[in-house]
Amino acid sequence: MDSDDVVADPDPRQSDATPGAAPSQLAQMRSLTLEVSNDAAGAEQPAGNRSLPADFYEAADEIEVTKKGCPLVGGMAGSASRGEPEDWKERSELDGEALPSPSSSGYAGERGSSGGSNGIEEEADDGGPLLPDDCRRGKRHFDESEDLLSSYRIVFLPDEDDASISWRNRKKHFFILSHSGKPIYSRYGDEHKLAGFSATLQAIISFVENGGDCIKFVRAGNHQVIFLVKGPIYLVCISCTEEPYEALKRQLELIYSQLLLILTKSVDRCFEKNPKFDMTPLLSGTDEVFSSLCHAFSWNPATFLHAYTCLPLAYSTRQAASAILQDVADSGVLFALLMCEHKVVSLSGAQKASLHPDDMLLLSNFVISTESFRTSESFSPICLPRYNPMVFLYVYVHFLDVDTYLMLLSTSSDSFYHLKDCRIHIETVLVKSNVLSEVQRSLLHSGLHVEDLPVDFSLRSGSLPHHSAMEKAIPDISSSHVGIGGPSGLWHFIYKSVNLDQYASSEFSSPLNSSTGRKRLIRAYQKLYFSMHDTRTGPHKTQFRRDEDYVIYNFHKTPNVAVLLCWITQDFELYAAFDPLAEKAIAIKTCNRVCQWVRDVENEIFLFGAAPFSW
Amino acid sequence: MPIPFHSLRLLLTALDLAHTTRCRPGRAKPSGLVLWDSSSVELGRPASSLPQMGCSSSLPDRNAGRLDGLNSENSMATDSKNIRVKLVLLGDSGVGKSCIVLRFVRGQFDPTSKVTVGASFLSQTLALEDSTIVKFEIWDTAGQERYASLAPLYYRGAAVAVVVYDITSQETFKKAQYWVKELQKHASPGIIMALVGNKGDLHEKRAVSSQDAMEYAEKNGMFFIETSAKTANNINQLFQEIAKRLPRASS
Numbered sequence: 001m002d003s004d005d006v007v008a009d010p011d012p013r014q015s016d017a018t019p020g021a022a023p024s025q026l027a028q029m030r031s032l033t034l035e036v037s038n039d040a041a042g043a044e045q046p047a048g049n050r051s052l053p054a055d056f057y058e059a060a061d062e063i064e065v066t067k068k069g070c071p072l073v074g075g076m077a078g079s080a081s082r083g084e085p086e087d088w089k090e091r092s093e094l095d096g097e098a099l100p101s102p103s104s105s106g107y108a109g110e111r112g113s114s115g116g117s118n119g120i121e122e123e124a125d126d127g128g129p130l131l132p133d134d135c136r137r138g139k140r141h142f143d144e145s146e147d148l149l150s151s152y153r154i155v156f157l158p159d160e161d162d163a164s165i166s167w168r169n170r171k172k173h174f175f176i177l178s179h180s181g182k183p184i185y186s187r188y189g190d191e192h193k194l195a196g197f198s199a200t201l202q203a204i205i206s207f208v209e210n211g212g213d214c215i216k217f218v219r220a221g222n223h224q225v226i227f228l229v230k231g232p233i234y235l236v237c238i239s240c241t242e243e244p245y246e247a248l249k250r251q252l253e254l255i256y257s258q259l260l261l262i263l264t265k266s267v268d269r270c271f272e273k274n275p276k277f278d279m280t281p282l283l284s285g286t287d288e289v290f291s292s293l294c295h296a297f298s299w300n301p302a303t304f305l306h307a308y309t310c311l312p313l314a315y316s317t318r319q320a321a322s323a324i325l326q327d328v329a330d331s332g333v334l335f336a337l338l339m340c341e342h343k344v345v346s347l348s349g350a351q352k353a354s355l356h357p358d359d360m361l362l363l364s365n366f367v368i369s370t371e372s373f374r375t376s377e378s379f380s381p382i383c384l385p386r387y388n389p390m391v392f393l394y395v396y397v398h399f400l401d402v403d404t405y406l407m408l409l410s411t412s413s414d415s416f417y418h419l420k421d422c423r424i425h426i427e428t429v430l431v432k433s434n435v436l437s438e439v440q441r442s443l444l445h446s447g448l449h450v451e452d453l454p455v456d457f458s459l460r461s462g463s464l465p466h467h468s469a470m471e472k473a474i475p476d477i478s479s480s481h482v483g484i485g486g487p488s489g490l491w492h493f494i495y496k497s498v499n500l501d502q503y504a505s506s507e508f509s510s511p512l513n514s515s516t517g518r519k520r521l522i523r524a525y526q527k528l529y530f531s532m533h534d535t536r537t538g539p540h541k542t543q544f545r546r547d548e549d550y551v552i553y554n555f556h557k558t559p560n561v562a563v564l565l566c567w568i569t570q571d572f573e574l575y576a577a578f579d580p581l582a583e584k585a586i587a588i589k590t591c592n593r594v595c596q597w598v599r600d601v602e603n604e605i606f607l608f609g610a611a612p613f614s615w
Numbered sequence: 616m617p618i619p620f621h622s623l624r625l626l627l628t629a630l631d632l633a634h635t636t637r638c639r640p641g642r643a644k645p646s647g648l649v650l651w652d653s654s655s656v657e658l659g660r661p662a663s664s665l666p667q668m669g670c671s672s673s674l675p676d677r678n679a680g681r682l683d684g685l686n687s688e689n690s691m692a693t694d695s696k697n698i699r700v701k702l703v704l705l706g707d708s709g710v711g712k713s714c715i716v717l718r719f720v721r722g723q724f725d726p727t728s729k730v731t732v733g734a735s736f737l738s739q740t741l742a743l744e745d746s747t748i749v750k751f752e753i754w755d756t757a758g759q760e761r762y763a764s765l766a767p768l769y770y771r772g773a774a775v776a777v778v779v780y781d782i783t784s785q786e787t788f789k790k791a792q793y794w795v796k797e798l799q800k801h802a803s804p805g806i807i808m809a810l811v812g813n814k815g816d817l818h819e820k821r822a823v824s825s826q827d828a829m830e831y832a833e834k835n836g837m838f839f840i841e842t843s844a845k846t847a848n849n850i851n852q853l854f855q856e857i858a859k860r861l862p863r864a865s866s
Contacts, residue, residue, distance in 0.1 A: 263761060282761040284708060285730030371729040372713065376755075380733020381765060395733075413768050416736070 161193035173238040228252040232271035257385040265389040292369035311343040315603040321346035328422040335409040356386035447507040488590040489579025496573040504605040706779035707790035708758030711813040714844035731757040782812040783820040815843035
């Protein structure tokens with residue numbers, strides 16, 4: 001659990017006074033466009049969420065709205081100016097750098113700090129403010145319960161519920177509940193204690209549903225409440241992380257898919273038989289799976305890129321692994337995956353079977369976060385939601401070493417001994433051909449480092465500076481590159497190959513090596529990704545922005561605003577982060593060099609010849 | 616006639632995964648390289664009557680002998696000296712099934728509870744006094760409700776079923792009785808069943824009396840023992856008692 005997900009709001013009154021002071025990234029963003037159609041994700045974007053049906057707000061107007069303080073409502077979350085950026089910046093510093101531990105923020109008696117978070121502000125279609133009447137009506141309602149709760153809560157127990165300050169201070173909540181309002185999962189706190197809260201969420205959703213509509217999100221001060229309805233299962237995210245709506249919705253979709261991976265979609269039938277069906281027993285023991293996925297949202301680009309990443313390996317090594325996996329895939333195994341942590345070493349599928357990157361993400365998350373798989377070889381039913389959400393497949397899991405694991409999937413529940421034999425065969429070959437030791441070596445020493453970006457095309461080597469070269473280079477990086485990594489101020493990049501559904505990213509090095517720095521960068525990329533793929537403003541080709549969202553603190557604790565560059569073509573998407581002083585022309589040049597570099601080493605960082613993906 | 620414990624040797628099989636799962640490649644002998652003694656004869660028939668979807672039909676010949684999968688009618692393979700036996704552990708979640716297995720197979724106890732997903736497969740060999748070698752192929756099933764419907768996958772064809780409950784919880788004892796009934800209905804008729812009350816070290820919190828459990832076990836023709844995976848008490852005895860009850864090839 002990332003501890004910095006807790007907001008320590010030292011002065012709740014201040015945030016109460018300026019609840020409209022949500023970040024106004026886009027309005028102040030000095031966004032420069034290169035060859036772009038619409039200006040960077042719509043600085044001129046009309047307020048309002050066009051993806052919502054027009055009649056949505058009519059129905060929603062009837063919801064009891066609650067609000068503390070001034071009801072300033074912009075358009076769609078994060079797409080319009082919301083007032084004083086200074087205030088927001090202050091909060092965002094805390095968000096990352098104050099690193100309050102859950103205990104310090106939660107139990108230190110910061111009562112009332114949830115004030116800013118409990119006002120739910122209705123999202124208005126025209127972008128105009130809510131009527132004060134609405135606010136007061138709602139305020140009364142919420143204040144009463146709030147007062148009651150806070151006056152009786154003096155000691156906060158470690159197991160949180162919706163009345164604990166620490167729980168309210170969490171920056172990003174995820175909930176799963178049933179359409180009858182029964183809690184199924186909550187990222188924080190014991191879901192059983194959140195029955196009342198779940199019922200409230202359910203009431204909001206069903207109220208809108210009764211109007212023949214579907215609620216998508218509600219903006220509440222700094223918070224967004226995102227709803228996702230999947231048949232009898234409701235998913236809700238409450239977040240003050242300022243991630244775009246599309247990003248949070250995508251995260252809810254992944255959580256739902258993770259649930260399907262464990263239970264299949266046929267769990268819906270339980271609700272048909274009994275609407276009050278309690279699903280929590282079915283998910284017992286899977287908390288770790290979901291919390292690990294929630295955590296992945298803040299570090300793993302695969303959660304929004306729709307792509308997977310490979311462990312860098314010499315071409316011949318990966319070929320050796322692929323050959324043996326293909327062997328077993330031809331022998332009746334549906335999919336064979338060899339992975340190291342969350343990176344793919346190789347994979348192979350039966351003819352015509354294709355594996356979606358999302359399924360790979362969820363499957364590897366499931367395996368990595370379940371301790372029992374490490375104890376011994378295991379055989380378990382799982383469902384690949386993108387492959388077929390209705391049926392169980394059977395996965396044989398075996399950890400070949402601490403980091404490397406083999407997953408063999410079959411459609412047959414009887415296949416254990418066959419899969420076990422396949423594993424024995426594969427393991428023998430992998431050991432003989434030294435693949436496993438190469439994998440370990442790559443894990444420790446390989447990867448793309450921005451420092452190694454060839455300065456001149458004539459110098460390019462055509463292969464990764466593996467092994468000995470890298471081993472020598474590593475101490476250098478930590479000692480000499482303390483300030484800014486990489487030539488031309490390049491800090492980091494992600495290169496996604498559109499055709500391969502794979503991405504390669506550079507290793508994090510100074511100044512990005514704090515977990516907060518990484519998380520912020522991932523969020524900035526994520527925002528960039530969704531603004532580039534925004535269907536309303538049209539697909540963009542390039543974007544060059546100085547992003548207030550992504551602030552890196554250097555050693556003098558002065559904030560540096562990273563420069564982000566995104567470049568999308570038919571074949572690839574490149575996301576890069578630069579030093580704040582980077583000039584556009586040089587940055588573009590550097591990006592060209594990155595692309596060239598990636599192409600030069602593509603045999604080592606991408607997996608070729610995997611079964612064709614089609615979906 | 617109980618066999619004294621000291622006269623028994625515990626052998627870790629080559630298939631034991633203890634050394635491979637935690638080791639980097641190269642340091643340990645890979646578990647996959649040595650197969651179970653091929654001299655043992657399989658009695659199981661390739662008996663899967665379930666419709667096999669898709670890929671199963673294209674299995675290569677080298678695997679044909681193993682097609683019995685999880686569903687062979689009787690997975691006891693035996694000759695005069697070697698007995699291979701499929702054993703399944705059933706019981707509510709959290710009663711300590713995995714702890715019992717890990718104590719037996721690796722001599723370890725990990726107090727941090729790890730939820731089993733699906734089922735784990737482990738094996739352990741026990742050498743008896745009469746120089747019979749019994750190899751247990753153990754299916755450690757998950758206790759979660761969502762896997763209950765999959766239990767037949769693991770107990771069908773098992774020669775031994777160990778039903779575990781937690782002596783500090785009446786509820787888990789009820790669940791154990793459910794499993795016993797289920798096994799009586801659906802498992803192989805000759806299955807050897809053991810009722811195990813685990814967490815014997817917590818006797819001050821006992822909720823299920825030994826007497827009740829013993830009576831229940833007797834009524835259902837089961838063998839009963841109380842164990843503690845934590846202190847290792849009675850763990851080896853459990854498996855020895857099981858081994859003694861296995862039918863031997865008459866020679």
